[in-house]
Amino acid sequence: MKITDLAENLTPDSHGIWVTRTTQMKISYPDEGNREYFQIEDKSFWFKHRNNCIVAALNLYPPTGSVFDVGGGNGFVTRRLLDEGFEAALIEPGPIGAYNAKTKRNIPNVFRATLEDCGFPEDSLSAIALFDVLEHIEEDGRFLTEVYTRLKPGGYLYITVPAFEWLWSGSDISAGHYRRYNPEELVKILNEHFNVLFITCFFSVLVFPVLALRAAPYRLGFSTSTKTQAAAKEHGLSGGFAIKLIQRFLSSEAKQISSGKSNSTGTSCMCIAQKKIY
Numbered sequence: 001m002k003i004t005d006l007a008e009n010l011t012p013d014s015h016g017i018w019v020t021r022t023t024q025m026k027i028s029y030p031d032e033g034n035r036e037y038f039q040i041e042d043k044s045f046w047f048k049h050r051n052n053c054i055v056a057a058l059n060l061y062p063p064t065g066s067v068f069d070v071g072g073g074n075g076f077v078t079r080r081l082l083d084e085g086f087e088a089a090l091i092e093p094g095p096i097g098a099y100n101a102k103t104k105r106n107i108p109n110v111f112r113a114t115l116e117d118c119g120f121p122e123d124s125l126s127a128i129a130l131f132d133v134l135e136h137i138e139e140d141g142r143f144l145t146e147v148y149t150r151l152k153p154g155g156y157l158y159i160t161v162p163a164f165e166w167l168w169s170g171s172d173i174s175a176g177h178y179r180r181y182n183p184e185e186l187v188k189i190l191n192e193h194f195n196v197l198f199i200t201c202f203f204s205v206l207v208f209p210v211l212a213l214r215a216a217p218y219r220l221g222f223s224t225s226t227k228t229q230a231a232a233k234e235h236g237l238s239g240g241f242a243i244k245l246i247q248r249f250l251s252s253e254a255k256q257i258s259s260g261k262s263n264s265t266g267t268s269c270m271c272i273a274q275k276k277i278y
Contacts, residue, residue, distance in 0.1 A: 009119045010111065017102050020113045029136050029176045034073050034097035038104075041076040045243055046203075049250045050160065051080045053202050053270060054131065056257040058086060061197060061272050063156050065126030070115050070147075071133035075101030082107065091115055116146055125150050129158040132268075135177040141189055148193035151275045157194060161186065163201050163269040169214035183269050194273035200257060201266030205249040210267050 010018040041047045054077060058067070066087040069078045074097045081088040089109035092098045098112035111118055115128075128147050137143045147157060162172065162180040172180065187196050256263060257270070 006118075006120050006124055010113075013112075015099065015102050016110075017098050018109070018111045018113070018118075020111075020117045020119065029094070032096075033175075034092075034094050034100065038074045038096075038100050041074060045247050045250070047076055049203070049247070049253070050131070050268070051077060052254040053257055054129075054158070054160070055080065055084050056254045057158060057198070057270060057272055058084075059258060060260060061156055061274075063087075063127035067127040067129050067158070068115075068125055069129045069131065071130065071136070072101070073097040075105040075107045075110070077129070077131050078107050079105045091118060093117075115143075115150065120150050122149050123152050125155060126152055127156040127158065131158070131160045132162070134159060134161050135172075135179055135181070136175075138178050140178075141192075144189065144193060148275055153275055153277045155275045157190075157271075157273045157275070159186070159190075159271045159273070161269050161271075163266055167207070167210050167215045167267060169210070169218040171214050181269055183264075183271075186269060186271055190271065190273050193276060195276055196271060196273045198260065198262070198272040199269065200262040201264060201269050202253045202257070203250070203267040204253070204263055204265050205246055206267045207265055 009020055013019050058081070063086065066089055067081060068089050068091055069075075069081070070091045072078050072090045072092055073094070075090050075092070078088045078090040078101065088107075089111065090098070090101050090107050091111045091113060092101060093112065093114050095112060098110050101107045102110040128151060130147070134140050134143070151157065162177065164182055165180050168180055183199055183201065187199060190196055253263065253266075
């Protein structure tokens with residue numbers, strides 16, 4: 001990939017990270033989020049399973065060129081896509097995430113910028129991925145219009161988001177979420193510019209734990225811990241029988257996605273859409 005053919009306003013820094021001079025879009029994400037999750041991702045059953053489902057989705061509807069992983073943090077997903085043989089690049093406005101992705105995960109093309117600031121021409125990108133990104137953007141409809149503008153006609157958009165407003169809790173607030181998405185609402189907001197090809201929920205086995213341990217206490221006015229230690233526990237870094245049982249239940253979801261089967265319940269929602277050709 002020759003970056004200068006895509007955007008002339010990008011220059012490499014001392015680490016080889018492509019940077020721009022401006023940042024226009026407001027993104028709601030904790031300052032230390034990438035630093036904290038870098039300690040968790042490689043051992044987290046949640047991040048591993050999401051990666052398995054993402055790879056299954058891309059195999060179901062393969063991109064015709066590079067996938068631009070927008071807001072991809074430390075590059076955990078981008079690295080997996082590259083390892084699976086896909087062409088992929090990371091766009092991450094956070095300096096910590098961009099640095100980790102380039103220097104520790106060895107991702108060749110890392111952009112420390114927002115999608116808007118990269119300055120890619122209209123109709124220039126083959127595929128864009130928004131993996132747990134859209135919920136951090138206040139004006140999600142406007143941002144999806146930006147995505148639509150940058151994609152080539154017929155280009156793919158891959159999305160994961162937290163599912164169902166009734167699962168909202170203090171964890172969403174501390175994570176910088178503006179909303180959770182009901183699948184029907186996600187389809188509605190996408191339909192203006194995209195044809196939705198596939199949508200499913202996943203992490204179905206986590207619905208009751210999230211409802212009982214996060215959402216219900218939040219609605220009853222009880223606070224729950226959202227510190228890194230609690231996150232490490234929730235992501236199963238200590239292992240144990242419960243985590244193994246959860247992983248067993250989750251193992252079928254990636255296979256379902258691979259075969260194009262949808263699930264109606266889960267704590268996350270995945271969607272594959274294609275830019276409309278008018």
